[in-house]
Amino acid sequence: MNFTLVLGLVAGFLTTVAYVPEVIKVFNTKDTKGISLLWLLTLLTGVLLWFYYGVLIISIPVMAANGVSAFLILLLIFLKIKYR
Amino acid sequence: MNFTLVLGLVAGFLTTVAYVPEVIKVFNTKDTKGISLLWLLTLLTGVLLWFYYGVLIISIPVMAANGVSAFLILLLIFLKIKYR
Numbered sequence: 495m496n497f498t499l500v501l502g503l504v505a506g507f508l509t510t511v512a513y514v515p516e517v518i519k520v521f522n523t524k525d526t527k528g529i530s531l532l533w534l535l536t537l538l539t540g541v542l543l544w545f546y547y548g549v550l551i552i553s554i555p556v557m558a559a560n561g562v563s564a565f566l567i568l569l570l571i572f573l574k575i576k577y578r
Numbered sequence: 579m580n581f582t583l584v585l586g587l588v589a590g591f592l593t594t595v596a597y598v599p600e601v602i603k604v605f606n607t608k609d610t611k612g613i614s615l616l617w618l619l620t621l622l623t624g625v626l627l628w629f630y631y632g633v634l635i636i637s638i639p640v641m642a643a644n645g646v647s648a649f650l651i652l653l654l655i656f657l658k659i660k661y662r
Contacts, residue, residue: 506624515617539592551635
């Protein structure tokens with residue numbers, strides 16, 4: 495593991511883990527009124543394009559962070575549709 | 579401009595612009611109770627590390643997206659301290 499890879503993974507961990515409390519809150523409260531579906535879909539499109547960008551530049555941190563983010567956003571979209 | 583660069587810039591635009599409404603809302607309502615300072619500082623650390631990662635791998639989209647994000651987060655931290 496080189497320095498750049500570790501740096502990218504730590505960066506990705508921090509910016510991705512920041513959204514876990516939000517997902518847990520929605521899970522517990524079942525309240526998704528504060529989150530817009532359009533916003534979730536915009537964000538999902540963005541992280542999927544980031545993931546593809548990570549594949550093209552062969553960056554494991556970009557792929558990992560955006561892969562996990564896409565999973566969290568898909569979970570929120572699922573909860574949004576289930577508890578609307 | 580090659581395809582990879584454009585892809586990264588579009589991805590960065592989508593994931594960064596998604597946070598502009600939040601900043602505008604805080605600006606207008608002056609209500610920052612819903613945002614934790616610890617959360618903002620975690621996110622700021624993350625995007626600054628991403629920016630540095632972008633410099634090391636020489637990725638303009640990673641630098642641009644996280645530079646703008648850092649600016650937005652610093653603005654929220656400023657509003658949080660001003661309107662607490």
